[in-house]
Each structure stands twice: as C-alpha cells, then as structure tokens.
Amino acid sequence: MTPSLSAQSGYANVISNNMSRCAPGKGPAVRLTISGLRNGNGNLYVRTYKATSRDWLKAKRYLTRVNARPRKGTTVVCVPIPAEGNYAIAVQHDINGNQKTDFTIDGGGISNNVKIGRFLGIPRPPSVKKAAFRVGSGVRRLSISVLYP
Secondary structure (H helix, E strand, O other): OOOOHHHOOOOOEEEEOOHHHHOOOOOOEEEEEEEEEOOOOOEEEEEEEEOOOOOOOOOOOOOEEEEEOOOOEEEEEEEEOOOOEEEEEEEEEEOOOOOOOOOOOOEEEEHHHOOOEEEOOEEEOOOHHHHOEEEOOOEEEEEEEOEOO
16 A cells, blocks of 8 residues: 555655546546657656745655656646645656656656756756646646657
8 A cells, every 4th residue: 555645755755656546536636647748668757846946846856756657649647746735747758768867858848838948958947936836635637748859
C-alpha cells in the first residue's frame, strides 16, 4: 500500500501513476492530460511544486514526481496533491530513457502551457506566477502540451 503524501517527507517523493487517486470523490489531486508526445520511448516525469519562487524548478524541491510510461500522442496522469493550495507542474519526456535532462532532444511542458524561453539554446524557465494554478479539495483537470527543441 502506498503511504499518503502527508505520511511521506515534504519533498522529492517519487510515486507511480495511480489513476484511482483521481476517481470521483477523491482529491485533492490533478487529473493531467499530457499531449504532443512524440513517441512512447523513454520516461515521463511529472513534477509538482509549491507555487513559490523558493521551490519552483529547484533541485529536489518538487513535492512529488510521478513516473509514468509515455504513450505517443496523449497520456493521462493522476497527480496527488498534499493539500488545497497553489501549485505548478513541470513535465519532462526523457525521450531516450537515460534519466537525465537532454536539452537537445527531451520534450517539456509547464502548467498553463506557459512557453519555455531559450537563451543561447539553453531553456529559460517561466516565472512561477505564470505557471501557478489553484487546487481545491477535489480533482482538478489540467492539460499540458509537450514541446520539443
């Protein structure tokens, strides 16, 4: 049995995709539809952050990382949320499955479909204000489109 998020440590919890956590009457959670996936190769990582500049996209400052199997086109993931509040999500398609971030081939997306800028070919993350969204006590539905370099 998987422990509840409140029973786990505060950051860097790695969990599998469990759609039962997004069933009617469950929550708080986000039922996330991820579109634009090039193929079913590699790994799909969905990281959830508190919507604060202190945490947003900082190493090991994500609350959870849902590991899922990508499917060409669209994949649906359930992201459990520890409590009502403001959050932001970053999606990474580790297309070659090497468990590293390869800026030249991996796909990515941000909640609210905020564009990821580039400077000299290096990705520049958007502000947490642009990526933030609110989650209540139930299941929130969101969509993120993955883009590739």
